[in-house]
Amino acid sequence: MKFADFHAGQIIEAGPYLVTEAEVLQFARAYDPQWFHTDADAAAGGPFGGLIASGWHTSAIAMRLVADAALAGSESFASPGLQYLKWPNPVRPGDSLRLVADVAEVRRSEKRPTLGILRWRWRLFNQRELPVLELEVTSLFRLEAA
Template sequence: MKFADFHNGQVIEAGPYAITEAEVLQFANAYDPQWFHTDAAAAAEGPFGGLIASGWHTCGIAMRLVAKAALEGSESFASPGLAYVKWPNPVRPGDTLRLVADVIEVRLSEKRPTLGILRWRWRLFNQRELMVLELEATSLFKLEA
């Protein structure tokens, strides 16, 4: 999508994305090697009753879905960051995730009129409709003069 295609109140949906145990283990071993992400036997005895995906892995899945659904082919070039990120429920191997992105604000920069600014809320839901991720992101778009 191009920056001009976004508008306040717009809802963008993407997915599904099925997550496997092998993927959970691979990501966790590389980037978040905590026992509840990497050791299925220990995790079964832990507070979540089984292996769970890293929250950072969950963010990466959301990014992939957003990139494919909305940012591919756009003028998007960066993000100054997130207002917040929450993981209200764990992601487990075998879950199927879907993304809902709500456009909060679309505007041009007051100082740089060739800079488009998009604020949006991303939510990931599993197959039971439990929210597993919520964040608010800002995306920047380089526009033609």
């Protein structure tokens, strides 16, 4: 989508994305090697009752879904950061995730009119409609002069 295609109040949906055990293990071993992400036997007796995906893996899945559904082919070039990030429920191998992105604000920078600013809320839900990720992010877009 191009920057001009976004508008406040817009809802963008993407998915499903099937999370596999192999992917959970691979990501965790590379980036978040805690036992409840990397050892299914130990995790079975842990507080979550089984293996769970890293929250960072969950965030990366959301980024992939957003990139495919909304940012591919856009003028997007960066993000200055997040307002908040929450993982209210764990993601487990076999979960099917879907994204809902709510556009809160779309505007051109007053100081730099070739900069588009998009503020939006991303949420991921599993197949039981439980939220597994919620964040608010600002995305920046390189635009032509107005």
